[in-house]
Amino acid sequence: MIYGNKKSGVLVQGATGKQGEFHIGLMNAYAKQIGGRGVVAGVTPGKGGKEVHGVPVYNTVKEAMRDHDISAGIIFVPAAAAADAIMEEAHAGIPAIVAITEHIPVHDSMKAIAYATMEGCSVIGPNCPGLLSPGEIKMGIMPAGLFSRGKVGVISRSGTLTYEVVDELTRAGIGQSTVVGIGGDPVIGQTFVDVLERFGNDPQTKAVVLIGEVGGNLEEEGAKSTDLPIVSYIAGISAPPDKRMGHAGAIVEGGEGDARSKIARLKKIGVPVASRPSEIPQMVRDLFRDHC
């Protein structure tokens, strides 16, 4: 695990909303199954005193922190209020925050992430599915049934594509240490570099699957920063320029960030790149054969 474990208490902001309520239920079902603490407190301004699936709801993060030992926060609040929610958690001293919310304006994200960084807090997302360390903790919305515990770390800018890859890995008997969805926005808190640094310090993680897509060049920056063996896959080889491919950050602009040149640069630094998701398990096996 790299951002939390069984002992981590989780706080959910936007606890009384439809999404928040639904996923508190799923996260706590998972925690119960593996013997973790799960979600211990919820926050929705004006709804203090309520309960969601037996979890007490507070008006502010500070109040929740007074009553509970909390080391991770998850944000389901709507885009217009999400940056404020990130800053509230960072200010209260929560060290790791997952921002699920999509459509946060980029300028809000830049401010909230700069502020959180100043407070010594790591932000995963926004516009992400969160993370899951099988057998340890689920912080977000990933479907736990597809996962199995093991030694492969997965980092991805996508949600469902990650589930596809995790499903392939599990079916092939390859377990995961932690799977992190870092988010599909152009500005995200934890990038490939940050998560790879954590994987580098994590004794459980022996290899990493890095799932990227068109837009920017952070996949390459990440791959260069680590000594861990990596298999990569880049989505969007058929994406036309100047079109946003579903994610705000998935866009080839100014001739930059297209999949072909990304793949070429990754291969140049020795990273094997799968041409489709179903090739990944075999490539991971090859990686273990060559490196371990």
Next chain:
Amino acid sequence: MKLREYEAKKLIREYGIPVPAGFLIRSVHELPAHLNELGDNIVLKAQVDVGGRGKAGGILMADTKNAVATAQVLFEKEIKGLPVREILAEQRLDILHEYYLSVTVDRSSRRPLILFTEAGGVDIEITAREHPEEIRKVIANPLMRDIPPFMIRELVGTAPKEIGPIINKLYRVFVEKDALLAEINPLVTTPQGVYAADAKLIVDDNALGRQGFTVNRDLTEREREAEKHGFSYVELQGAIGVIGNGAGLTMSTLDLIGFYGGKAANFLDVGGGAESERVMHAVRLVGSLPSVKVIVVNLLGGITKCDEVAKGIIAADIPQKVIVRLAGTNEAEGRAMLAEKGYEMLDTMDLVVKKAVEVAA
């Protein structure tokens, strides 16, 4: 959303950045009334939503005598397939030197990035490739309202000092107008002072509402229809329609079509939640593109209810063949419902895509 030049110039002028005297005209008849304010030398610039406008003949030089005739010529042109409905008529500047200035979002530092170069007047991408040392870069702090003076000095270097305040003003525009890009290319010096000869602003699509825009002009009609339902939609050149949940999975499905030798016609990401009605709208929208011969539906997610998806596909009732890959809860029910109506359901994305490529061929 990309603003047109006249909109961008109006905005930056409000922040105190000098722009040439100019007027927007929608027909030649509006031009004569403004001619005495534009001086002898005039430039006519088509306001079309495409890049590379100058090279495509969208900018014409004129003088007081031939301005109306030249504007008539420009109105009758098509620039990269688009009709010219608006022209910005401007005073032509007496340019001494051209600079490049922009503020963008830097993904790596997650902060605003300011670029300035004295080697202006050419394509910035070419300068970046061939003479990267000529581009001065500064990364700003998004928690500060202004750029500190030392950063401005670093950027300006030996260029005229009057450029300093313009940099900070453009930074304010970038921040306060929710821009993803604020660019002045070229920024020019003239005997009368410094001017923004051209201006480009791209506003964050996720901030259009709070910036007072009601529609995103960058979207086609079908894309706008998709947006209403909360879908992401992109049109391409092939014959296979693609529906997926999640941007990454949908993109990957598109790529797999290419891998098996086919071509996708469009891309639709239904996003979160695949209730039957959303799925119905998605299938109908993708099927409404005339070039679509067959549709691949690739939906995955532990919480996607397959029976809901099946209901939506059946309700859409479109003439094209729909091939489905579903993984989630109630899989058996969904499969049975689809099978009863004669739809094909396959287990993996490789299989559905292969099948669709065969059908389209």
